[in-house]
Amino acid sequence: xxxxxxxxxxxxxxxxxxxxxxxxxxxxxxxxxxxxxxxxxxxxxxxxxxxxxxxxxxxxxxxxxxxxxxxxxxxxxxxxxxxxxxxxxxxxxxxxxxxxxxxxxxxxxxxxxxxxxxxxxxxxxxxxxxxxxxxxxxxxxxxxxxxxxxxxxxxxxxxxxxxxxxxxxxxxxxxxxxxxxxxxxxxxxxxxxxxxxxxxxxxxxxxxxxxxxxxxxxxxxxxxxxxxxxxxxxxxxxxxxxxxxxxxxxxxxxxxxxxxxxxxxxxxxxxxxxxxxxxxxxxxxxxxxxxxxxxxxxxxxxxxxxxxxxxxxxxxxxxxxxxxxxxxxxxxxxxxxxxxxxxxxxxxxxxxxxxxxxxxxxxxxxxxxxxxxxxxxxxxxxxxx
Amino acid sequence: xxxxxxxxxxxxxxxxxxxxxxxxxxxxxxxxxxxxxxxxxxxxxxxxxxxxxxxxxxxxxxxxxxxxxxxxxxxxxxxxxxxxxxxxxxxxxxxxxxxxxxxxxxxxxxxxxxxxxxxxxxxxxxxxxxxxxxxxxxxxxxxxxxxxxxxxxxxxxxxxxxxxxxxxxxxxxxxxxxxxxxxxxxxxxxxxxxxxxxxxxxxxxxxxxxxxxxxxxxxxxxxxxxxxxxxxxxxxxxxxxxxxxxxxxxxxxxxxxxxxxxxxxxxxxxxxxxxxxxxxxxxxxxxxxxxxxxxxxxxxxxxxxxxxxxxxxxxxxxxxxxxxxxxxxxxxxxxxxxxxxxxxxxxxxxxxxxxxxxxxxxxxxxxxxxxxxxxxxxxxxxxxx
Numbered sequence: 225x226x227x228x229x230x231x232x233x234x235x236x237x238x239x240x241x242x243x244x245x246x247x248x249x250x251x252x253x254x255x256x257x258x259x260x261x262x263x264x265x266x267x268x269x270x271x272x273x274x275x276x277x278x279x280x281x282x283x284x285x286x287x288x289x290x291x292x293x294x295x296x297x298x299x300x301x302x303x304x305x306x307x308x309x310x311x312x313x314x315x316x317x318x319x320x321x322x323x324x325x326x327x328x329x330x331x332x333x334x335x336x337x338x339x340x341x342x343x344x345x346x347x348x349x350x351x352x353x354x355x356x357x358x359x360x361x362x363x364x365x366x367x368x369x370x371x372x373x374x375x376x377x378x379x380x381x382x383x384x385x386x387x388x389x390x391x392x393x394x395x396x397x398x399x400x401x402x403x404x405x406x407x408x409x410x411x412x413x414x415x416x417x418x419x420x421x422x423x424x425x426x427x428x429x430x431x432x433x434x435x436x437x438x439x440x441x442x443x444x445x446x447x448x449x450x451x452x453x454x455x456x457x458x459x460x461x462x463x464x465x466x467x468x469x470x471x472x473x474x475x476x477x478x479x480x481x482x483x484x485x486x487x488x489x490x491x492x493x494x495x496x497x498x499x500x501x502x503x504x505x506x507x508x509x510x511x512x513x514x515x516x517x518x519x520x521x522x523x524x525x526x527x528x529x530x531x532x533x534x535x536x537x538x539x540x541x542x543x544x545x546x547x548x549x550x551x552x553x554x555x556x557x558x559x560x561x562x563x564x565x566x567x568x569x570x571x572x573x574x575x576x577x578x579x580x581x582x583x584x585x586x587x588x589x590x591x592x593x594x595x596x597x598x599x600x601x602x603x604x605x606x607x608x609x
Numbered sequence: 610x611x612x613x614x615x616x617x618x619x620x621x622x623x624x625x626x627x628x629x630x631x632x633x634x635x636x637x638x639x640x641x642x643x644x645x646x647x648x649x650x651x652x653x654x655x656x657x658x659x660x661x662x663x664x665x666x667x668x669x670x671x672x673x674x675x676x677x678x679x680x681x682x683x684x685x686x687x688x689x690x691x692x693x694x695x696x697x698x699x700x701x702x703x704x705x706x707x708x709x710x711x712x713x714x715x716x717x718x719x720x721x722x723x724x725x726x727x728x729x730x731x732x733x734x735x736x737x738x739x740x741x742x743x744x745x746x747x748x749x750x751x752x753x754x755x756x757x758x759x760x761x762x763x764x765x766x767x768x769x770x771x772x773x774x775x776x777x778x779x780x781x782x783x784x785x786x787x788x789x790x791x792x793x794x795x796x797x798x799x800x801x802x803x804x805x806x807x808x809x810x811x812x813x814x815x816x817x818x819x820x821x822x823x824x825x826x827x828x829x830x831x832x833x834x835x836x837x838x839x840x841x842x843x844x845x846x847x848x849x850x851x852x853x854x855x856x857x858x859x860x861x862x863x864x865x866x867x868x869x870x871x872x873x874x875x876x877x878x879x880x881x882x883x884x885x886x887x888x889x890x891x892x893x894x895x896x897x898x899x900x901x902x903x904x905x906x907x908x909x910x911x912x913x914x915x916x917x918x919x920x921x922x923x924x925x926x927x928x929x930x931x932x933x934x935x936x937x938x939x940x941x942x943x944x945x946x947x948x949x950x951x952x953x954x955x956x957x958x959x960x961x962x963x964x965x966x967x968x969x970x971x972x973x974x975x976x977x978x979x980x981x982x983x984x985x986x987x988x989x990x991x992x993x994x
Contacts, residue, residue, distance in 0.1 A: 227624025227625065229620065229622055229623070234616070238865070434850055434854055441819070
């Protein structure tokens with residue numbers, strides 16, 4: 225096991241009706257700004273429920289935070305918060321709204337140009353406005369971690385930052401709020417969560433048995449519950465298990481003490497940036513090929529994955545590994561997420577530009593061993609067609 | 610899944626050499642009191658290592674905190690802390706030292722008689738002196754939770770308390786510090802951790818698949834690594850996995866959203882109080898009989914345990930359940946912890962007094978359904994002989 229530091233102070237309120245409890249989590253007399261996205265929380269009643277729970281507070285709203293939240297939009301909110309002396313933010317939505325709110329929270333008290341927060345990976349952020357979240361879309365895990373990804377449209381840059389100051393004070397997770405999500409968002413959420421876990425699990429073995437068992441457990445729950453979520457959209461326990469999986473899949477716990485990969489995510493980001501393909505779809509395309517191309521360096525963990533997650537114990541090593549990769553692809557397809565570049569209209573001709581973008585963004589040594597070069601990625605993308 | 614609230618702010622520093630990092634976790638200029646137990650940390654060099662890490666701080670010491678830490682001892686420390694204006698406590702040891710330090714931390718600023726903290730289950734505790742821990746014995750899980758059990762010798766009372774104010778600020782977990790532990794303490798630690806997890810896992814099903822998979826994963830790691838820890842006392846990864854298991858087994862995570870039992874622990878406490886048997890030994894005696902007697906109400910989870918943890922899938926349900934219980938007993942015995950009352954010189958004649966003590970302490974409706982009466986316990990103890 226590798227040495228690690230782990231701390232996660234976010235308070236989780238979980239279960240049907242938990243939104244009613246958020247009042248206790250926000251200091252009395254706070255001037256609260258509710259942030260949200262495209263307006264679905266307005267239509268489905270979640271925003272009203274939140275406001276009812278916060279009766280008596282001085283409430284205002286900032287809507288319109290996009291998927292891939294834009295620096296330009298968020299800076300408008302920063303100005304608003306500063307000028308109206310808001311002292312608590314409440315993000316109501318999915319990963320994009322929460323990520324955007326983390327940036328706002330960090331930018332408001334920041335002395336200097338807030339762009340530095342993204343340019344320097346949050347290094348300068350020592351304090352932030354306190355904020356909570358009401359999660360409506362399980363996928364990103366942002367509700368219980370301290371990272372965010374923000375896009376600056378004018379520079380075509382999508383940059384992450386992290387700071388201990390931007391853990392949510394609390395997150396309310398009510399599985400019933402996911403009942404009305406479109407099928408594609410549930411599918412994407414399950415695939416996104418699955419790949420988050422794989423990035424922290426299928427690397428090289430360091431004898432971290434606790435972390436391995438937890439990762440395998442979460443993967444098995446996704447495999448068991450994911451397809452049910454499509455068939456039975458109002459099955460409470462299915463939604464509850466998927467929601468808790470998504471949170472635990474990226475709250476730092478399974479990452480503590482193990483190597484991490486994230487090459488699939490980096491390639492996926494470029495596909496999204498260039499072709500507008502949903503984040504989860506890019507992961508479903510890239511992961512099977514990534515595992516295939518890097519089979520040798522990941523051999524031991526792939527065999528463990530094949531046996532423990534998919535029950536593959538027959539045949540020689542290579543056939544078990546191939547079997548596990550195909551099972552993974554099959555799972556994504558069963559979740560109605562297509563797994564080939566061609567499914568999204570991307571052809572061989574697009575690959576050189578993708579590789580150029582990766583190089584341009586400095587993504588030349590990826591993976592848990594920092595040995596994944598553009599040449600490796602070229603091979604991967606070739607297999608993704 | 611049941612509704613839940615979960616928050617755990619303790620910062621974990623994990624791995625060989627991590628004690629050197631505690632300096633960053635204690636505010637500069639703090640007046641620090643190091644608390645410890647019988648002196649093994651003095652002999653094995655851990656205390657020196659801690660002091661070296663805290664060079665430049667105003668340090669003092671309070672040793673002599675007993676196994677089953679005594680209110681009387683701890684109150685001496687409370688007086689010392691108050692009179693010398695200590696502002697940070699550092700517990701160096703196992704669960705007893707950490708539990709004791711939690712009580713000291715809560716008692717120092719308490720207005721009123723500190724005994725109330727135990728009498729009223731910590732209800733009045735809103736603040737506590739900040740403290741950290743350096744763990745030397747993985748078992749109790751106290752290093753990452755907010756509970757403690759304190760004994761008041763003069764009243765023959767052993768009482769728990771909990772408060773959000775007594776989470777350690779940080780805990781340093783260096784697996785190499787467990788190399789010199791006596792075999793019995795490693796054995797006891799593994800059994801204690803195992804039964805902690807079982808108390809939160811083998812109850813009735815609530816479709817909490819995430820929590821179930823995590824609990825099963827931790828149990829499998831204990832089964833795999835426990836015996837190795839006896840054979841290879843300086844196998845780093847074995848000790849690291851056991852240490853992290855013990856912490857995660859009782860930090861609230863696997864308890865969130867599921868029913869909990871704890872009847873085995875309550876019966877075990879009485880055996881310890883009357884006969885001085887080690888805590889873990891009492892659990893190893895009581896658990897197999899407890900599961901056997903309450904087989905019907907725990908049937909579904911016992912079958913799941915049999916299949917997923919022990920791989921028992923052949924034969925009818927009852928034989929699989931029996932098999933899992935016997936495997937559990939066999940595991941404790943393999944860990945060199947005996948599983949019969951007679952192994953500790955306790956006979957049928959002692960059982961009535963044990964039952965009387967349980968009643969006297971109000972333990973008349975135990976278990977996840979509050980249906981475990983002294984009659985049930987009588988049957989259980991009869992099977993423990």
